[in-house]
Structure formats: C-alpha cells, structure tokens
Amino acid sequence: MSDIRPNLRKFIYEQCLINGEWRSADSGKTIAVTNPATQEVIAHVPNCGATETEHAIQAAATALPAWRQKTAAERAQVLKRWHALVMENQQALGELMTLEQGKPVAEAKGEIAYAASYIEWFAEEARRSYGETIPGLTASQRIIVTREPVGVCAAITPWNFPAAMITRKVAPALAVGCTIVVKPASETPLTALALAALAQEAGVPNGVFSVVTGDAKTIGEAFTSSELVRKISFTGSTAVGATLMAASAPTLKRISLELGGNAPFIVFDDADLDKAAQGLIDSKFRNAGQTCVCANRVYVQRSIADAFTQKLLEKVRALNVGNGFDDGVTIGPLISEKAVEKVEKHIADAKQHGAEVVYGGARHELGGTWFQPTVLSNGTPDMLCTKEETFGPVVPLIPFDSEEEALGYANASEFGLAAYFYARDAGRIRRVAEGIEAGMVGVNTGLISNATAPFGGVKASGMGREGGHQGLDEYTELKYVCIDV
Numbered sequence: 001m002s003d004i005r006p007n008l009r010k011f012i013y014e015q016c017l018i019n020g021e022w023r024s025a026d027s028g029k030t031i032a033v034t035n036p037a038t039q040e041v042i043a044h045v046p047n048c049g050a051t052e053t054e055h056a057i058q059a060a061a062t063a064l065p066a067w068r069q070k071t072a073a074e075r076a077q078v079l080k081r082w083h084a085l086v087m088e089n090q091q092a093l094g095e096l097m098t099l100e101q102g103k104p105v106a107e108a109k110g111e112i113a114y115a116a117s118y119i120e121w122f123a124e125e126a127r128r129s130y131g132e133t134i135p136g137l138t139a140s141q142r143i144i145v146t147r148e149p150v151g152v153c154a155a156i157t158p159w160n161f162p163a164a165m166i167t168r169k170v171a172p173a174l175a176v177g178c179t180i181v182v183k184p185a186s187e188t189p190l191t192a193l194a195l196a197a198l199a200q201e202a203g204v205p206n207g208v209f210s211v212v213t214g215d216a217k218t219i220g221e222a223f224t225s226s227e228l229v230r231k232i233s234f235t236g237s238t239a240v241g242a243t244l245m246a247a248s249a250p251t252l253k254r255i256s257l258e259l260g261g262n263a264p265f266i267v268f269d270d271a272d273l274d275k276a277a278q279g280l281i282d283s284k285f286r287n288a289g290q291t292c293v294c295a296n297r298v299y300v301q302r303s304i305a306d307a308f309t310q311k312l313l314e315k316v317r318a319l320n321v322g323n324g325f326d327d328g329v330t331i332g333p334l335i336s337e338k339a340v341e342k343v344e345k346h347i348a349d350a351k352q353h354g355a356e357v358v359y360g361g362a363r364h365e366l367g368g369t370w371f372q373p374t375v376l377s378n379g380t381p382d383m384l385c386t387k388e389e390t391f392g393p394v395v396p397l398i399p400f401d402s403e404e405e406a407l408g409y410a411n412a413s414e415f416g417l418a419a420y421f422y423a424r425d426a427g428r429i430r431r432v433a434e435g436i437e438a439g440m441v442g443v444n445t446g447l448i449s450n451a452t453a454p455f456g457g458v459k460a461s462g463m464g465r466e467g468g469h470q471g472l473d474e475y476t477e478l479k480y481v482c483i484d485v
C-alpha cells in the first residue's frame with residue numbers, strides 16, 4: 001500500500017518554482033523521488049540544467065531592487081505570513097518529509113517546527129539589522145556604518161534536514177533584502193518545493209525565492225560562475241563545500257559552509273550517568289544518526305564505563321525501528337544502500353580494532369535500508385569512525401583514563417562542528433568547554449540546535465554561522481559613509 005496519503009497530494013509539486021512560475025525542465029527530463037522505506041517512486045521533479053538556473057538567477061537579480069527597497073517591517077510581515085502558513089500545514093509537511101526522507105512523522109513534524117522557528121526568528125531580526133555611528137574626527141565630519149543586503153544569493157542543501165536547511169538560509173536572506181535561488185538535495189526536493197509554494201502564497205514576490213531541482217554539478221557550476229550571484233550558502237559534505245569554495249574564488253563570492261562533523265561525546269566520572277545516557281540517545285539516534293552534529297565517537301571514563309554502558313543499553317533497547325509512518329517508530333530507514341554500506345564498513349573496522357558488539361551490529365530484519373541501533377564497547381581511539389562520520393545509528397564506546405587524554409582524543413580530528421560532554425565539576429566544565437575544538441559545545445545536553453544560537457563549525461566543518469543574530473551577518477555587507485557637511 002502506498003504511503004502517499006490523499007492529504008499529501010496537493011503538497012507534491014512536480015515542477016520548479018522559477019520567477020514565480022511553476023515550470024518543467026527545458027529538456028522535459030525528470031528525476032524520480034523515492035520513499036526510502038518502500039523504494040516506491042512518489043514523484044518526479046524537473047532535471048534542470050544551466051539554462052533554467054541562469055533564468056532563476058536573472059529573475060533574482062531583476063527582483064532584487066524592489067525587494068531590498070521594502071522596509072524591514074514589510075519584509076518581516078511577509079516572513080511572518082510564511083511562518084504561519086508553514087505551521088498551519090505542519091502535519092502535512094511532516095508527512096511529506098517522512099515520505100521522501102524516511103524520518104518518523106513525529107520527528108519530521110518537529111523539524112517543520114524547527115524550520116519555521118528560523119523564519120520567525122529572522123522575521124524578528126529583520127528589524128534589528130543595526131548599523132552604528134562613530135564620532136567624527138572633525139566638527140563637520142560624521143561617520144556612519146550601515147548594513148546592506150549582499151544581493152543575489154544561491155543555496156545548496158542536503159537531504160537529512162529537508163526543511164530546516166532551507167529556511168535557515170532563505171529566511172535571513174529575505175529578511176535583509178536579498179533574493180535567493182535554492183537547489184535542494186535530489187533525494188528530498190518535495191519539502192523544498194512545498195515550502196516555496198507557501199512562501200509564494202505568503203506574498204514573497206516573483207523571483208525573490210526560486211527553487212531549481214536537477215543535476216547538482218551543473219546547477220552548482222551555474223551558481224559559482226555567475227557574476228550576478230554574490231553569495232553562496234552550502235550545507236553538506238566537506239568535499240563538496242571545498243569544491244564550491246574554490247569555484248567561487250574567481251568571482252570573489254561570499255560563502256557560508258556548514259560541512260561534515262565528527263562530534264566527540266565525553267562522559268566523565270563525575271557525570272550524572274542517567275542524564276548522560278539520555279543525552280547520548282537524543283544526540284546519536286536523531287534522524288537515525290544521519291545528522292552532522294550527532295555524537296559520532298563516545299569516550300567514557302574507565303571507572304564508570306560499565307555502569308554507563310548498562311544505562312545506555314536499557315535505553316537503546318527501547319528504540320523502535322520501522323516505517324516512519326507507523327505509530328511509535330523512533331528509528332526510520334537510512335537514506336540509501338550506500339549509507340548502509342558505510343555503517344557496515346565502520347562496524348567491521350571497529351571489530352578489527354578489537355571493539356565488541358554489545359547490541360545490534362547488523363542490518364535490521366525489516367531489510368531495505370533499516371539498520372539495527374548498535375552499541376560497540378572496548379573501542380579504540382584510532383577506529384575509522386573516529387576519523388569520518390558514520391551517519392548511522394552506531395555508538396562506539398571508547399574508554400579513557402584522564403581528562404587530558406579525553407580532550408586529546410576529542411581534538412584529534414580535522415572536524416570541529418559539535419562536541420558534547422557530561423560532567424558536574426565546575427572547573428572541569430570550564431577547562432573542557434574552553435579546550436575543546438568545536439564551533440558548538442553541549443555541556444550536559446545532547447541537543448544544541450535552535451534558531452537563537454549561531455550554528456556552525458571550525459576546521460574542516462566549515463565557516464560562517466546560521467541562526468542567532470549572527471545569521472544576518474552572512475547576508476549583509478557593511479557600508480561606511482563619511483560625511484563632511
């Protein structure tokens with residue numbers, strides 16, 4: 001039986017929104033969108049190329065003057081209407097996300113609310129894009145610093161958070177008066193198209209926000225080579241981020257990169273072990289482990305390792321693997337067969353390093369791309385999963401003895417997106433929070449993502465911040481005006 005429910009059909013857009021028009025690819029070619037739980041083809045979206053992308057970029061440039069000339073309050077009103085429409089349709093948008101991405105409906109609805117919170121946040125921030133005045137150097141001199149929109153922007157987003165990765169780029173861009181063209185991931189274009197339809201209904205003018213689906217490399221090259229595009233915002237793998245950064249250099253574009261992670265999760269001997277076990281569940285198994293901020297390597301102080309492992313196993317056993325549409329399911333399918341193979345590779349490598357599978361460790365009996373929630377004990381600090389993100393429901397437990405040893409392991413990574421640790425000693429919290437190399441640190445919590453805080457990483461995890469008041473900075477340029485009158 002199809003998971004496509006009658007209420008969803010009106011939210012399935014099989015055309016791209018370019019300059020306010022819903023259109024197919026010039027070639028007529030399409031890309032199939034499948035349900036990862038059933039492999040059912042649920043829709044076909046346009047396989048656009050350079051011409052359609054350039055049309056969308058040109059439309060964004062044409063729409064820019066009128067949109068940037070609106071007052072911040074006028075732009076905020078449009079964003080607030082968009083926020084209201086997204087939340088009014090939270091159930092349907094959540095089910096649409098489950099249909100194309102696989103995460104459980106409850107989690108998908110949570111992401112819709114999280115995505116909407118970025119729209120609401122930047123509707124409010126739109127009116128706080130402040131400049132400053134600086135005392136002049138002479139009696140007749142006045143120094144004014146203003147913020148202006150960067151201009152035409154482009155965004156490329158991943159499949160794991162099909163709504164939030166869109167709104168945390170589009171909302172700040174529109175709030176400050178930019179226009180934007182978005183290329184969503186080919187696995188999950190439907191959520192992006194539905195969000196664009198609601199933005200259009202909310203009154204976002206033609207050309208201000210377009211969505212182009214199709215060949216990533218071709219569309220990406222159209223973005224990076226265009227002199228009209230002044231800013232690129234990307235969320236995805238470090239490799240692609242680096243490619244986009246290099247390709248943007250000839251036209252000196254502004255760039256924001258939210259890239260790969262490999263979050264350490266440290267449990268010290270003075271931690272509240274029940275909180276730490278729950279925090280690890282919250283961080284690790286969200287989206288079946290397919291998030292860039294999830295705990296990827298877990299360091300447990302040796303003296304409490306056995307006690308912590310038992311508390312963790314009690315919670316892991318309660319996880320319910322299944323179709324995201326089924327009540328009570330907490331772990332959906334992984335996005336692809338390739339994703340499952342990467343998880344298997346990491347587990348095999350860990351076992352070769354001496355790790356033991358204390359729970360799960362193999363594909364789920366449901367078949368397809370479902371994988372058993374897995375706990376490995378007796379891990380080592382040189383396993384493959386300590387070097388690259390697993391992007392699956394695997395907890396590798398690695399014992400350590402001293403605080404210095406744990407911090408050394410945590411920082412021995414090219415990545416620096418998120419990090420987590422549980423402790424209660426104030427001095428330890430200060431030392432570790434300041435010593436860990438990451439853009440975001442969770443102390444006694446496994447959930448750190450929200451629209452009010454600056455989300456982003458250091459080292460190979462990227463640059464720039466999304467969310468918080470800092471999120472506006474990515475879409476504005478400073479202008480310094482020196483007046484002598």
Ligand SMILES: NC(=O)C1=CN([C@@H]2O[C@H](COP(=O)(O)OP(=O)(O)OC[C@H]3O[C@@H](n4cnc5c(N)ncnc54)[C@H](OP(=O)(O)O)[C@@H]3O)[C@@H](O)[C@H]2O)C=CC1
Pocket residue numbers: 156157158159160183184185186187214215216217219220221235236237238240241243258259260261291292389417
């Ligand atoms: N820091 C963060 O917030 C996040 C980081 N990530 C990281 O991304 C990875 C998983 O996401 P995944 O989607 O596989 O990453 P990818 O980098 O493969 O894809 C991300 C997006 O980039 C597009 N893309 C792929 N190749 C190119 C190219 N040559 N030029 C332009 N665009 C391109 C994809 O299009 P298409 O779908 O058509 O291939 C997709 O829209 C993980 O490493 C994860 O850690 C993911 C999410 C959030």
Ligand SMILES: O=C(O)[C@H](O)CS(=O)(=O)O
Pocket residue numbers: 158160161164165235290291292293449455
């Ligand atoms: O893509 C991701 O993993 C997201 O950035 C994680 S979050 O913002 O939803 O935490």
